[in-house]
Amino acid sequence: MYKAIPDEILLDSEKPARYIGNEINVVKKDSEKVDIRFAFCFPDVYEVGMSHLGLQILYYFLNRREDTYCERCFAPWIDMEEKMRQNNIPLFALESQQPIKNFDFVGFTLQYELCYTNVINMLDLAGIPIYRKDRTEDDPIIICGGSCAYNPEPIADFVDMFYLGEGEVLYDKILDIYKQYKKEGRSKQEFLERMLDFDGLYMPQFYDVTYKENGQIDAITPNNPKARKVITKVIVKDLDKVFYPEKQLVPLIEVVHDRVTVELFRGCIRGCRFCQAGFVYRPVREKRFETLLKQAESLVKSSGHDEISLISLATSDYTCFHELASGLLDEFKNKEISISLPSLRVDSFSLDLMQKIQEVRKSSLTFAAEAGTQRLRDVINKNITEDDILNGCKLAFEGGWLKVKMYFMLGLPTETDEDLIGIAQLCDKIVEKFFEIPKEDRPRPITVNASASCFVPKPFTPFQWDAQDTYEDFSRKGQLVKNNIKRKQVRFTYHNTMMSSLEGVMARGDRRISAAIYRAWQLGCKYDGWTDLFDYSKWQKAFNDTGIDMSFYANRLRSYDEVLPWDHISVGVSKKFLIEEREKAMRAEVTPNCRQKCSNCGAKRFGGGVCFDER
Amino acid sequence: MTNDNFKYRFKFTKGEEIKFIGHLDFMVAFQRAIKRADIPIAYSNGFNPHQLLNFASPLSLGYTSIGDYGDLQLQNWLSADEIKTRLNENMPIGVKILEVAELSKNAKKVMTSLCAASYEVKFEEAVTPKIIEENIDKFMLQDEIIVLKKTKRNLKDTDIKPDILEIENASDKAGKIKAKVNAGSVKNLKPESVAEAFMKYVGLEFNKNKNRYTRLDMYMSDQNGGLVGLIDGVEKI
Incomplete structure (x- = not known):
């Protein structure tokens, strides 16, 4: 077996298996006999990337084509990167162990903003020029997708092509045309121009951005007659008919999520106003439970995993949840397989269900309350009341659960100190609920683990115009909550405030901040999402060096008529709707979910999903 | 209950492709292969049942092997050949089952036999x-x-x-x-x-x-x- 890295180096590295491949269900092809080579890159460490569902789907989707060989590539961990650089080993794909520089496509999935320096670092390790302008015909086409691609501007100078939407829709067409163009000996430029025929693909080179004196964007203008003014995402209409892999890659070392993943639906009916996923993946499209049972069965069989995870943005919103749950129970009852249900609404039905399927392992219960008072929960349209939480906890305590996890956010729009103290009070009330149970029924103590993240305003949400708190604000607020918690059973932690600040800059950045990202990488930034590797002072220096003001992007309230860096992208949800939602937020008015009532957000244009259900 | 189980010993190789998988990860991979092979493995009693599968001795990370051994116990009888075939169809790349033998009920465990x-x-x-x-x-x-x-x-x-x-x-x-x-x-x-x-x-x-x-x-x-x-x-x- 050929290995890109010599044994001696592998033996000296932290986890050599990260660089070997050969997992269960890996696809092996003769790289000489395919027309298209595609490197699917995940800009984080192996164990994180291998837990990503999108990778599993696209890997088999692309590899089902005989003419295409899709291989995986992850960011090498720090120790290995150093050795690769010392020994001039270029970044390679796991399957063939061959350098990705010679591939046709190098695709990155962008799952969080703080991965951008890793994207740059991987290009550099591969020996591919980082800036698009420096690349030649010999270099691969760099394509990016994933949720961060919806604001592609911060890395627009590095990327040839952004894919906006779900991969199943366009990749066959893209690859067919690429293959034909390659055969005809046409240039990369010709190919990228041809891609202008498709909605859902954004090639930054065909758009110019001009700025006003005050630093705001003046206009985003197409510079090619074929380039459309607005590029709209593409999505799958019917998830029952679309390709879903019958098997999945099973790593040979422990990864973040070692389990079979079944995707119940895409999108979310809720419309929580802070949540980007809740808007960019609209509308909700479900799979039939028969489809899901079949997929679960074949995935379990082909993987040997002992856990099935039912995932989606809000599992309990799945319409046939009863049927699915009992079907899974019947199928897997005596097979030593557990079922995990993330993001479940806690009521007596779901607790009963959890009792049944997780008989021995009583994990903790999780509530995403997000805010400490009903007023603020109404502002963010978080459809959960204090009674829901307290009653759910009471049921859980009676059922024998002893751990409750609570998620909150600091720095939401309109938040006051009262809302923050409300977080502390709510946690205390949960503990009090526990003590309402007769003493003989509570043999062991409980813990309430409350954690708060720092609110980051995201594009395509009603809060996309809002100012983010500074990290100093976040720290004060975190401490305020902490100081107001009275019960010793409550443990409160909050997220790295500086990391959230940087995320705030990246999330709503424009093309100009690419210089700072590049500079930060030069200064040694990478793995910025890893607390122990994150170095805010380097980022501050990078922004200083490039003359870019971080607060212009993070901490500034925009007006509705300002041109936003992502205004040439559409996720189907109209700006008009987002403005209405923001106005309602300021009045603490809630919006019904998509099943209760259509609020005309604009996602109906995609012609499928919940928008066409009878209500 | 364990006495009713059917006991087998297998000999296997660990090649270049899998030599960087440490012993604990390798055991998990082997357990999953048994599940994929639909082999009626017996489980231990107790709070967290585990497969009755044991290896003679861990192989250090980076070593290959052409002569490693393990024992397993089944709830239902399968022929040694059948086990070998099914396991080989489901093993990770680089692992090959060379031989499977059915053991008598009082055979000593592979770990204690090893000298x-x-x-x-x-x-x-x-x-x-x-x-x-x-x-x-x-x-x-x-x-x-x-x-x-x-x-x-x-x-x-x-x-x-x-x-x-x-x-x-x-x-x-x-x-x-x-x-x-x-x-x-x-x-x-x-x-x-x-x-x-x-x-x-x-x-x-x-x-x-x-x-x-x-x-x-x-x-x-x-x-x-x-x-x-x-x-x-x-x-x-």
């Missing part, structure tokens, strides 16, 4: 076939062979000579030795220690990542005090 193992050491280039040829006999004629061994708390000079049962020059173009050493829970010697001692003896610096190690076979005692393979020597049905 020796043989290895091949392929040395780094500095250790030439010539060096081995000229030194291997003299090396073994020493009164004692001392290496610094790591114990739970500290480093300690240890005489490994009693644990080396056989040693021979196995060089081809590369410098290689074969060694049979004590293995198991009572006395256990790693081939790395033999390699280290030999390199020290010939005045070369030992680097733990530069030599290559392959386990060749694993043994139990036979009635006459000799050594026999863990399948050859076990009580079968």
Whole structure:
């Protein structure tokens, strides 16, 4: 077996298996006999990337084509990167162990903003020029997708092509045309121009951005007659008919999520106003439970995993949840397989269900309350009341659960100190609920683990115009909550405030901040999402060096008529709707979910999903 | 309940492709292969049931093997051949089941039976076939062979000579030795220690990542005090 890295180096590295491949269900092809080579890159460490569902789907989707060989590539961990650089080993794909520089496509999935320096670092390790302008015909086409691609501007100078939407829709067409163009000996430029025929693909080179004196964007203008003014995402209409892999890659070392993943639906009916996923993946499209049972069965069989995870943005919103749950129970009852249900609404039905399927392992219960008072929960349209939480906890305590996890956010729009103290009070009330149970029924103590993240305003949400708190604000607020918690059973932690600040800059950045990202990488930034590797002072220096003001992007309230860096992208949800939602937020008015009532957000244009259900 | 189970022993290889998977991860991978193969494995009783599957001895990270062993217990009977076929269809790349044998109910467990193992050491280039040829006999004629061994708390000079049962020059173009050493829970010697001692003896610096190690076979005692393979020597049905 050929290995890109010599044994001696592998033996000296932290986890050599990260660089070997050969997992269960890996696809092996003769790289000489395919027309298209595609490197699917995940800009984080192996164990994180291998837990990503999108990778599993696209890997088999692309590899089902005989003419295409899709291989995986992850960011090498720090120790290995150093050795690769010392020994001039270029970044390679796991399957063939061959350098990705010679591939046709190098695709990155962008799952969080703080991965951008890793994207740059991987290009550099591969020996591919980082800036698009420096690349030649010999270099691969760099394509990016994933949720961060919806604001592609911060890395627009590095990327040839952004894919906006779900991969199943366009990749066959893209690859067919690429293959034909390659055969005809046409240039990369010709190919990228041809891609202008498709909605859902954004090639930054065909758009110019001009700025006003005050630093705001003046206009985003197409510079090619074929380039459309607005590029709209593409999505799958019917998830029952679309390709879903019958098997999945099973790593040979422990990864973040070692389990079979079944995707119940895409999108979310809720419309929580802070949540980007809740808007960019609209509308909700479900799979039939028969489809899901079949997929679960074949995935379990082909993987040997002992856990099935039912995932989606809000599992309990799945319409046939009863049927699915009992079907899974019947199928897997005596097979030593557990079922995990993330993001479940806690009521007596779901607790009963959890009792049944997780008989021995009583994990903790999780509530995403997000805010400490009903007023603020109404502002963010978080459809959960204090009674829901307290009653759910009471049921859980009676059922024998002893751990409750609570998620909150600091720095939401309109938040006051009262809302923050409300977080502390709510946690205390949960503990009090526990003590309402007769003493003989509570043999062991409980813990309430409350954690708060720092609110980051995201594009395509009603809060996309809002100012983010500074990290100093976040720290004060975190401490305020902490100081107001009275019960010793409550443990409160909050997220790295500086990391959230940087995320705030990246999330709503424009093309100009690419210089700072590049500079930060030069200064040694990478793995910025890893607390122990994150170095805010380097980022501050990078922004200083490039003359870019971080607060212009993070901490500034925009007006509705300002041109936003992502205004040439559409996720189907109209700006008009987002403005209405923001106005309602300021009045603490809630919006019904998509099943209760259509609020005309604009996602109906995609012609499928919940928008066409009878209500 | 365990007494009603059907017991089997298997011999397998671990090749280049999988040598960087450590023992614990390897066990998980093997358990998943059993599940994919739909083999009616028996589970332990208790709070967290686990598969009744045991390996003779962990193989160090980076080692290959052409003679590793394990035991498994089934709830329902399958022929040894059937198990072999099904496992081989589901093994990770680089693992091959060479042999499966059904054991009698009172066969001793593979871990407790194990008493020796043989290895091949392929040395780094500095250790030439010539060096081995000229030194291997003299090396073994020493009164004692001392290496610094790591114990739970500290480093300690240890005489490994009693644990080396056989040693021979196995060089081809590369410098290689074969060694049979004590293995198991009572006395256990790693081939790395033999390699280290030999390199020290010939005045070369030992680097733990530069030599290559392959386990060749694993043994139990036979009635006459000799050594026999863990399948050859076990009580079968």
